[in-house]
Amino acid sequence: MRAAAYPAFALTAFQSRLVYRNQVWASAFGDLVSIFARIAIWTAAFAGATQVDGITLPEMVTYSVLAWPLLYWDFSRVLYDVGGAVQTGDVAVFLLKPIHYPSYLLSTHFGHFAFECVTIVVPVALIVGFTVGLLPPASLFHGLMFFAYWAVSWLTLFALACLCGLLAFWLLTAFSLEWFLMAIMSLFSGAVVPLWFLPAPLAALFGYLPFAWVSYYPSAVYLGKLDPAATWLHLGIGLVWLGLLSAATLALWAKARTRLVVQGG
Amino acid sequence: MAIIAASGVEKIFRQPKRQAGLGGAIRGLFSREFTEVRAVDGISFAIEPGEAVGYLGPNGAGKSTMIKMMTGILVPSSGTVEVLGREPHTNRLTNAAEIGVVFGQRSQLWWDLPVRDSFDLNRHIYDVPAPRFAENLARLTAMLDMEGYVDRPVRQLSLGQRMRAEIAMALLHDPKILFLDEPTIGLDVVAKDTVRKFLAEVNRDRGTTIILTTHDLVDIEQICPRLIMVDDGKLLFDGELKHLRQTLGSRRRLKLEFGTDPGPITLQTAALVTDEGLAKHFLLENEQTSILDVLTELGSGHDLTDIKLEEPNIEEVIRTFYQNKPALAGARP
Numbered sequence: 001m002r003a004a005a006y007p008a009f010a011l012t013a014f015q016s017r018l019v020y021r022n023q024v025w026a027s028a029f030g031d032l033v034s035i036f037a038r039i040a041i042w043t044a045a046f047a048g049a050t051q052v053d054g055i056t057l058p059e060m061v062t063y064s065v066l067a068w069p070l071l072y073w074d075f076s077r078v079l080y081d082v083g084g085a086v087q088t089g090d091v092a093v094f095l096l097k098p099i100h101y102p103s104y105l106l107s108t109h110f111g112h113f114a115f116e117c118v119t120i121v122v123p124v125a126l127i128v129g130f131t132v133g134l135l136p137p138a139s140l141f142h143g144l145m146f147f148a149y150w151a152v153s154w155l156t157l158f159a160l161a162c163l164c165g166l167l168a169f170w171l172l173t174a175f176s177l178e179w180f181l182m183a184i185m186s187l188f189s190g191a192v193v194p195l196w197f198l199p200a201p202l203a204a205l206f207g208y209l210p211f212a213w214v215s216y217y218p219s220a221v222y223l224g225k226l227d228p229a230a231t232w233l234h235l236g237i238g239l240v241w242l243g244l245l246s247a248a249t250l251a252l253w254a255k256a257r258t259r260l261v262v263q264g265g
Numbered sequence: 266m267a268i269i270a271a272s273g274v275e276k277i278f279r280q281p282k283r284q285a286g287l288g289g290a291i292r293g294l295f296s297r298e299f300t301e302v303r304a305v306d307g308i309s310f311a312i313e314p315g316e317a318v319g320y321l322g323p324n325g326a327g328k329s330t331m332i333k334m335m336t337g338i339l340v341p342s343s344g345t346v347e348v349l350g351r352e353p354h355t356n357r358l359t360n361a362a363e364i365g366v367v368f369g370q371r372s373q374l375w376w377d378l379p380v381r382d383s384f385d386l387n388r389h390i391y392d393v394p395a396p397r398f399a400e401n402l403a404r405l406t407a408m409l410d411m412e413g414y415v416d417r418p419v420r421q422l423s424l425g426q427r428m429r430a431e432i433a434m435a436l437l438h439d440p441k442i443l444f445l446d447e448p449t450i451g452l453d454v455v456a457k458d459t460v461r462k463f464l465a466e467v468n469r470d471r472g473t474t475i476i477l478t479t480h481d482l483v484d485i486e487q488i489c490p491r492l493i494m495v496d497d498g499k500l501l502f503d504g505e506l507k508h509l510r511q512t513l514g515s516r517r518r519l520k521l522e523f524g525t526d527p528g529p530i531t532l533q534t535a536a537l538v539t540d541e542g543l544a545k546h547f548l549l550e551n552e553q554t555s556i557l558d559v560l561t562e563l564g565s566g567h568d569l570t571d572i573k574l575e576e577p578n579i580e581e582v583i584r585t586f587y588q589n590k591p592a593l594a595g596a597r598p
Contacts (some may be wrong), residue, residue, distance in 0.1 A: 002389060002390060002391070002392040004389045004392070005386070005390045005392075006388040008385075008386055008389040008390075009386070012375060012378065012382065012386055015378060015382070016375060016376075016377040016378055019378075019418070020377075060530055089371070090371055092333065092338050092368070092371065093368070093371055093372075093373050094362075095336075095337070095338045095357065096336055096338065096361055096364075096366045097390050097391075098358045098359070098362040098372075098390065098391065099358075099361075099390055100358075100362040118341045
């Protein structure tokens with residue numbers, strides 16, 4: 001395996017995005033609008049109350065802003081990448097090279113994500129921070145752990161998107177899967193409504209599913225809603241889920257390879 | 266030792282049967298019937314290092330499927346394929362490092378980036394040492410006349426330019442075997458000619474083994490001394506192009522033109538094909554027959570104004586071959 005190729009893929013993806021500068025403006029504007037919409041909804045929902053179930057409005061605002069880079073990075077790109085490559089038969093091109101396709105996907109999409117972080121996430125976060133105001137992390141520990149959780153979150157969502165994309169080998173389309181994954185993530189990850197506002201049995205159930213590590217746990221850690229012991233414990237559980245999802249992705253890839261039907265000649 | 270060996274290779278695709286109409290589509294969601302398509306049917310051949318082989322057949326003959334099995338993308342349903350002494354699909358990564366592949370209908374270049382960036386990415390993928398990469402890049406750029414556009418983004422290139430870049434990219438890591446699936450498809454005459462001359466040169470000077478599928482017979486004529494013909498997934502012919510011509514293509518055409526219509530003419534040495542009165546077309550069945558033989562038999566006394574002898578072109582040879590396929594199926598040299 002040629003390890004140097006993978007950083008090169010990430011860099012290439014990053015560079016290829018520089019070509020479409022207008023896309024950056026459109027995305028940044030769209031993200032700003034949707035963030036302000038969510039802030040407005042929570043402000044209205046709190047209706048002047050200082051706390052709801054022990055959560056303050058500034059905490060809720062920070063939570064919904066954090067949910068956005070965690071969940072709403074362009075993970076459908078992964079799905080379309082895999083699904084499209086299968087549908088057009090372009091996946092053949094990757095199989096002709098001495099590269100591992102899932103690793104190729106990982107590095108390429110990390111390149112895209114890095115690009116979006118630099119050009120969209122950071123500027124938009126600054127704008128929201130200076131206009132509406134964001135809370136700092138609950139402590140230095142929670143702040144540092146947030147980055148560890150962010151890494152788990154990103155890799156988990158990447159693995160989920162990959163899994164759905166790979167199902168296209170059997171279903172031969174990724175588009176319906178995108179809606180499926182989007183719907184599941186919005187509810188189960190706690191990105192729209194945090195688990196602490198859900199009925200207890202539902203919250204307990206969702207709290208053990210891997211989706212919660214994509215959005216809920218990283219934000220909850222940032223806000224200090226988990227004590228250090230619980231933070232370490234949940235990081236461990238998140239890593240176990242990530243391991244399982246990665247193993248499932250690799251197994252599905254191995255199976256897909258032998259079942260592969262290269263379409264379109 | 267053969268660099269590529271195929272033995273009794275079969276590939277069967279299972280395709281879901283689609284029933285017509287909305288009702289059929291809904292029924293298809295619940296119960297699926299499958300039809301089996303035998304894309305490659307018991308093909309065996311061996312290719313030696315340094316050969317250039319044309320893999321020829323009509324649409325749907327199983328050419329691309331065979332290429333995909335040799336490159337390790339598809340798994341044969343039965344039989345064995347060995348490339349460089351290995352089974353390609355179980356050793357995909359090792360195999361991929363030693364072969365180069367060009368698909369005429371799929372691009373391997375990064376659409377938004379300059380050609381040079383795609384090349385550089387390939388340097389990392391194949392782990393080509395920097396000096397050798399620089400040397401290969403310079404040589405390929407010059408040979409394929411790419412100086413003018415290596416720094417332009419791929420999306421701005423013409424098809425001919427892009428195809429040359431695709432071929433260069435497949436050769437940057439000095440592969441032992443180069444597979445080309447319809448490399449000249451859609452190119453204009455000049456671009457086709459550049460590509461053909463280049464491929465013949467790579468085969469001759471670098472000793473790179475070339476396997477090429479095509480519809481275009483000129484590709485084969487100019488690049489590949491050896492021809493493998495397939496149809497319906499079956500092997501029809503495997504041998505030298507000139508051998509195919511000799512066995513099937515010896516029927517030269519003779520056209521005799523007269524000042525006044527001599528009436529019907531029957532000859533021993535040539536068979537009349539069409540009679541237009543003043544112009545008569547014959548086929549010379551025998552390789553040894555010369556014009557002199559025909560003229561001697563024809564004798565004097567006809568108002569003969571012109572004689573034209575035409576060598577059969579390869580298209581005609583192949584057309585004859587496919588038309589007579591049932592009779593010739595067993596006639597492998």
